[in-house]
Amino acid sequence: MENLTRKILIALVLGVIAGLLLNFVSDTVFVFLDTYILTPVGQLFLNLIKMLVVPIVFISIALGAAGLKDPAQMGRIGGKTIGFYIVTTVIALVIGLSLAFFIRPGHEGIFDTTNAEFNAEEAPPIMETLMNIIPDNPVSALANADMLQIIVVALLFGIALAKLGEKTAGLHKLLEQGNDVMMFLVNFVMYTAPYGAFALIASAVGDAGVQGLGQMLMYMLTIIAGLLLHAALTYSLAIKLLGRASPYHFFKNFFPAITVGFSTSSSSGTLPISMRTAQERLGVSKSVSSFVQPLGATINMDGTAIMQAVATMFIAQVYGVELGFSQLVMVVLTATLASIGTAGVPGVGLIMLTMVLQQVGLPVEGIALILGVDRILDMLRTALNITGDAACAYIVDRSEKKKSGTLEKG
Secondary structure: OHHHHHHHHHHHHHHHHHHHHHHHHOHHHHHHHHHHHHHHHHHHHHHHHHHHHHHHHHHHHHHHHHHOOOHHHHHHHHHHHHHHHHHHHHHHHHHHHHHHHHHOOOOOOOOOOOOOOOOOOOOOOHHHHHHOOOOOOHHHHHHOOOHHHHHHHHHHHHHHHHHHHHHHHHHHHHHHHHHHHHHHHHHHHHOOHHHHHHHHHHHHHHHHOHHHHHHOHHHHHHHHHHHHHHHHHHHHHHHHHOOOOOHHHHHHHHHHHHHHHHHHOOHHHHHHHHHHHHHHHOOOOHHHHHHHHHHHHHHOOHHHHHHHHHHHHHHHHHOOOOOOHHHHHHHHHHHHHHHHHOOOOOOHHHHHHHHHHHHOOOOHHHHHHOHHHHHHHHHHHHHHHHHHHHHHHHHHHHHHHHHHOOOOOO
């Protein structure tokens, strides 16, 4: 795994260099290479991982629920998980708003806002999302990769396995064998990660362009500072104080999954690798990992929350609008609720940002100003999102082991 991580890091660095160099050659050369080499290679890698997501999530959650004999334990784990996700999302939003307020990445008159256009997609009402958690057709939920619905179906399936006991021992054994097959395929797919990482980052950097990166430098640096601060303070303190463990140990062992999350820009797509890493390298039990991390990939978006906070302040500054304290509080409340209400919706980050801007009276057309660099920032915030999911799983798992008296020191 260490050797593979090194290869992925080298591929990412080479991808950045290749993307920058392609900007100095010609647009025609970049378009040709991106169309026929970079995008296809990157997409094939993404498809390989996404191919495994639904079966892994269903099998692992079902097995995890079957392994939790006490229903009270499942409720306790769920409460801790959702509580952690909501608190860290609020902290992420406060960090993003604070940095954007003091750094002021946007200035009125610098950007041309007259031609800025953005077609905002509407998110479904939050009650509709909650009502649709239980699918009327489980097969359709699996086919459409609707994570919230898959989680519910798998939980119910696992609870039934636990209650029926010996009657379903054969089915339980079949799921365990299916899990072994999935883990074998994850290991196989990981060997293609360096090539996929190179292609994805080269395409992203080349598409943004040197000029685009330069114009949005302060905006990008503000978001990057927020992401690093949230990881270094919020997650590190949580692991130290709540998990009673070394943050260095956590980040070092979870780093391979972070590099893959950065490459794919997809929390759900990275699930197979992030779950395996948490279980094998951090010692998180399968029962906790299989519930906490898929749920986090669906509703926990700390990186996205930081982006929304900075983007909201940036757009307000560009349009010369001063946001009052009550409006800033509304940004925090709206973004926190939106992270749950838009769970599983495609393009969730921009839909959530649209909802926030509309709530505080800012023009949604301002989103067009940040789209050019959003692909690169999406990689960074995905890396933070999956780190938060793993941190929650690690902390919850250690608290459960401590309660049962099985926690090992180290």
